[in-house]
Amino acid sequence: MLSQISSPDSQATLLPVKKKILLVEDEVLFARAVVKRLQKAGFECEHAESLHDAKLLIKQFEPDMALLDMRLPDGNGLDLLSDMIAKNINVIVMTAFGEVTDAVNAIKLGALDYLKKPIDLEELLLIIQKNEKTTELQTSLAYSRQRDAVINESIQLIGESAAMQSVRQQIGRIAQLSSLSDAVPPTVLITGETGTGKDVVARYLHASCINHDKPFVYIDCASLPAELMESELFGHEKGAFTNAVASRPGLIESAEDGTLFLDEIGELPLGLQAKLLNVLERRMVRRLGSTKERPVLARIIAATNRDLYQMSSEGRFRSDLYYRLNVITMQMPPVRNRGQDILLLANYFRQMTEKRYALPHHEFDASALMAIQHYHWPGNVREMRHQISRAVLMCTQPVISAQALGLPQASQVAVSALGASDAPMTLEDAEKAMLLSALEQARHNVSKAARILGITRMTMRYRMDKHGISSV
Numbered sequence: 129m130l131s132q133i134s135s136p137d138s139q140a141t142l143l144p145v146k147k148k149i150l151l152v153e154d155e156v157l158f159a160r161a162v163v164k165r166l167q168k169a170g171f172e173c174e175h176a177e178s179l180h181d182a183k184l185l186i187k188q189f190e191p192d193m194a195l196l197d198m199r200l201p202d203g204n205g206l207d208l209l210s211d212m213i214a215k216n217i218n219v220i221v222m223t224a225f226g227e228v229t230d231a232v233n234a235i236k237l238g239a240l241d242y243l244k245k246p247i248d249l250e251e252l253l254l255i256i257q258k259n260e261k262t263t264e265l266q267t268s269l270a271y272s273r274q275r276d277a278v279i280n281e282s283i284q285l286i287g288e289s290a291a292m293q294s295v296r297q298q299i300g301r302i303a304q305l306s307s308l309s310d311a312v313p314p315t316v317l318i319t320g321e322t323g324t325g326k327d328v329v330a331r332y333l334h335a336s337c338i339n340h341d342k343p344f345v346y347i348d349c350a351s352l353p354a355e356l357m358e359s360e361l362f363g364h365e366k367g368a369f370t371n372a373v374a375s376r377p378g379l380i381e382s383a384e385d386g387t388l389f390l391d392e393i394g395e396l397p398l399g400l401q402a403k404l405l406n407v408l409e410r411r412m413v414r415r416l417g418s419t420k421e422r423p424v425l426a427r428i429i430a431a432t433n434r435d436l437y438q439m440s441s442e443g444r445f446r447s448d449l450y451y452r453l454n455v456i457t458m459q460m461p462p463v464r465n466r467g468q469d470i471l472l473l474a475n476y477f478r479q480m481t482e483k484r485y486a487l488p489h490h491e492f493d494a495s496a497l498m499a500i501q502h503y504h505w506p507g508n509v510r511e512m513r514h515q516i517s518r519a520v521l522m523c524t525q526p527v528i529s530a531q532a533l534g535l536p537q538a539s540q541v542a543v544s545a546l547g548a549s550d551a552p553m554t555l556e557d558a559e560k561a562m563l564l565s566a567l568e569q570a571r572h573n574v575s576k577a578a579r580i581l582g583i584t585r586m587t588m589r590y591r592m593d594k595h596g597i598s599s600v
């Protein structure tokens with residue numbers, strides 16, 4: 129599954145031991161770059177150029193995860209896949225253009241995910257870390273509980289504004305209800321612009337509830353490949369489709385009586401919306417190819433930056449699902465409307481970066497404080513985190529000025545363009561203008577444009593697709 133994780137390195141530091149990754153790839157230059165990047169992110173990494181070498185390394189190195197190319201000098205990567213799965217190695221396959229069938233077969237055989245070449249290293253890292261999280265939740269409950277405890281301990285929901293206090297109060301109330309009764313927990317819908325902290329709130333809620341030691345399963349509905357979505361969510365029995373060699377629980381089942389977090393729920397295809405509605409209504413799930421139903425005990429939290437009400441009135445989101453999800457709604461305000469929280473957050477990210485990289489204390493000067501407070505923050509808290517961390521890392525002086533902060537020009541241009549226009553603009557229009565402006569500034573280099581906006585390349589791609597913007 130694909131996902132957007134804002135800070136790969138910070139996630140890697142949560143791992144209790146160095147994970148071992150075997151890269152099976154015959155393109156040596158590309159392989160070297162991958163090994164270097166993974167080692168930098170804290171993984172132990174070995175490289176094999178052929179199936180033969182890979183088999184030896186599986187024995188000697190005992191990897192936890194493999195990145196497997198399909199076309200190798202002595203055969204097809206698929207030939208090694210079953211062996212790897214049997215040895216509990218989590219496999220991500222890498223396919224060249226036109227090898228989609230191979231990728232789908234690999235997933236059906238038990239590979240966790242696939243990536244299409246050419247591969248962006250940062251994207252690869254995000255996917256490894258995301259898959260690592262999901263697998264740990266699925267295969268090692270004890271470990272996942274321990275890991276989630278670590279993550280949950282480190283969840284910080286910074287903010288004292290009225291809006292954030294209200295969010296905290298609602299979380300407290302839901303947590304209190306969960307301790308009073310065994311009844312099925314109410315569904316929670318978290319809305320708000322991108323980067324406003326919907327994911328943080330979902331985790332914070334889970335961490336606050338009595339069942340916080342149970343799994344927290346994250347599903348990014350926007351990046352699950354459509355052809356795999358159903359079996360990923362609902363699981364399957366052995367033989368349910370060609371190559372379904374073993375039974376596998378779906379993610380809904382894996383959440384047990386913990387939390388199932390459906391991020392970007394607005395992107396779920398209509399067909400699956402009907403199936404999800406059925407799960408929510410009946411609180412039962414049936415694996416593909418099975419006649420047996422299993423109870424769904426998990427708390428369900430959904431998040432979106434879309435207007436689901438509007439989408440449902442246009443027939444793009446099922447209204448019955450919308451009403452079913454919308455039992456308790458938490459609205460995350462954009463960061464520009466959070467008053468003094470803006471400075472609280474900025475100082476928090478400054479301190480966090482100083483602590484993580486053992487840097488001396490910095491101060492923001494008056495120009496920086498002014499810039500932070502007056503900037504529009506289209507990417508919200510995520511953008512702020514990236515901007516502040518970058519400034520702290522790059523600033524050799526103890527005082528950070530507005531110039532050192534270097535708030536993205538493209539976004540400022542876009543913001544002033546929005547401000548200058550008399551015509552009322554929707555959030556969708558504003559987002560599109562921001563993307564176009566960043567792309568123009570980055571001369572249509574998608575990775576650069578993503579950096580300007582403080583979002584991941586994957587998020588950038590996804591949002592470009594959403595607005596029908598091609599990368600030219």
Ligand SMILES: Nc1ncnc2c1ncn2[C@@H]1O[C@H](COP(=O)(O)OP(=O)(O)OP(=O)(O)O)[C@@H](O)[C@H]1O
Pocket residue numbers: 134135284285286287320321322323324325326327328329391432433509510513
């Ligand atoms: N109140 C907060 N306190 C501390 N950190 C926060 C807060 N809100 C968000 N963050 C940080 O900002 C980043 C983005 O947050 P998050 O991923 O939760 O946003 P989101 O609304 O789920 O975004 P998207 O819609 O793009 O999925 C994360 O690094 C998160 O840790």
